[in-house]
Amino acid sequence: MATHRTLVVVAHPNLGSSRANASRLAEIEGVGNVTVHDLYQVYPDFRIDVEREQQLLRDHDTVILQFPLYWYNVTPLLKAWFDAVLTYGFAFTFDGSPSALRGKTAWLAVSAGSTLDTYSAEGLARRALEEYLAPVSQTLQFCQFDYQGVHPVYGMMFDPTDEDLVLDAQEFSKLVAGSAVPVA
Numbered sequence: 001m002a003t004h005r006t007l008v009v010v011a012h013p014n015l016g017s018s019r020a021n022a023s024r025l026a027e028i029e030g031v032g033n034v035t036v037h038d039l040y041q042v043y044p045d046f047r048i049d050v051e052r053e054q055q056l057l058r059d060h061d062t063v064i065l066q067f068p069l070y071w072y073n074v075t076p077l078l079k080a081w082f083d084a085v086l087t088y089g090f091a092f093t094f095d096g097s098p099s100a101l102r103g104k105t106a107w108l109a110v111s112a113g114s115t116l117d118t119y120s121a122e123g124l125a126r127r128a129l130e131e132y133l134a135p136v137s138q139t140l141q142f143c144q145f146d147y148q149g150v151h152p153v154y155g156m157m158f159d160p161t162d163e164d165l166v167l168d169a170q171e172f173s174k175l176v177a178g179s180a181v182p183v184a
């Protein structure tokens with residue numbers, strides 16, 4: 001059986017001051033068959049090498065998009081990456097033929113400053129995180145990924161303890177290692 005390979009596309013503008021995403025990344029260091037691809041490190045000027053990115057996607061079976069939520073959305077370089085990399089013919093078709101991404105799975109690893117309670121009908125955000133991420137989940141499904149959902153960590157504005165973050169990172173690492181379906 002071919003080895004299952006996982007690509008973690010990280011899109012954090014400032015990993016140096018990150019807690020949630022940095023601890024998640026530290027925890028998956030050394031996990032086998034996982035490629036961590038830090039977009040802001042590779043493309044600080046936003047000049048994305050489309051061929052390279054498409055080849056990376058071809059070479060992996062599971063794709064995890066990891067980012068902090070910025071204004072209820074992905075970070076700017078991840079949006080630029082969608083626009084550049086997910087091209088017609090490669091990522092999507094209109095005639096029912098398979099894209100290069102069909103048969104691959106994808107899920108999101110998202111950190112949010114606000115709490116889970118905030119992301120509810122009664123909360124300040126008025127809707128669930130998944131609703132804000134609908135354009136992303138739809139993009140992935142339009143590109144024929146088997147979309148598996150969001151693995152969130154909430155409440156980063158409220159200074160979670162290091163212990164909480166380690167527990168979150170361990171859970172994340174288990175999902176990455178198993179390429180399991182994340183539970184939102």
Ligand SMILES: Cc1cc2nc3c(=O)[nH]c(=O)nc-3n(C[C@H](O)[C@H](O)[C@H](O)COP(=O)(O)O)c2cc1C
Nearest residue numbers: 018019020021068069070071072111112113114156
């Ligand atoms: C420009 C900007 C916009 C943000 N927008 C949101 C937001 O819409 N909702 C939210 O819950 N947190 C928001 N945050 C908080 C970040 O999501 C939070 O700081 C980040 O997920 C923490 O992860 P890190 O420790 O890896 O940096 C925002 C932060 C910045 C800097």
